[in-house]
Amino acid sequence: MTVTELAAKLELRPLTPQVTPSTEQVTGGYVSDLLSDVLANAPRGGVLVTVQVHLNVIAVAVHAELAGVIFALDRVPDESVRAKAVAEGIPLYTTKESAFDVAGRLYEFGLRGPRA
């Protein structure tokens, strides 16, 4: 499943419509608000689910080569953060669901996370 397909199925609200998401299959998922943990453990080409809306999230997404970021609980980063995501080509989405529920649905779609 691609990021675009996944966003449609989850009815995510796109925050960066200017970005054309990767057409590669999403490799997995990760849920964390501790960004150094994301850096260390999120799968390359996977999606991150978080409630953090700091600019650091975009930097981490670039560094970890993530396919996209989903903000839970209707969180929306500032315009400057979204602009940086556009510049870096990272698609951002938001949803009213909690990170727990988003992760559950991603799991249903067959996505998995890493193991320690």
Add this chain to the structure above:
Amino acid sequence: MREIALHILDLIENSVRAQATIIMVAIEALPEQDLLRIVIEDNGTGMKAPPETVLDPFYTTKQGKKTGLGLSLFRAAAEATGGRLTIGKSELGPVGVRVTVEMGLTHIDRNPLGDLGSSLAAVVCTNPQVDFRFRLSGGQQACDLRVWDLAAQQGTDLRDGLALGRLVLEAINTQLQACRVLT
């Protein structure tokens, strides 16, 4: 990062890259103000950009990298506990840098100090040429620990990084046990 010690390690590495020959690290618990204060300063070559730029997670001086997260993540960790990270000048050198981080000592989102002994030992071990000065204080306890002085007292060869690392590990762990509020 799960441990504050790893953030400290990251900043010390910045100082080492800036060719510092003196690096001071002070970690102070102030229970009456509910504050944990960490100061890292050096006599290195200074920062190439103003503080607001170096705190940008997309600013780095390393070639081939797009992001520089050390300071940004430490600042975010401090702010998550109602604290802050500030960058100023150090008197250790003409363009020395001082980074001060304040965190809520008992704040629920403050990460533990972590394995400070091992982190500092590792950085001393790999940089025996640097004059490292550590200060740990908490409650009624305070201790200044200059690695070169410690080595002189123990008769340790200053070129022997591994031996210096061992000294630091033991000295820091002993002091951390004495300062029970430093956790």
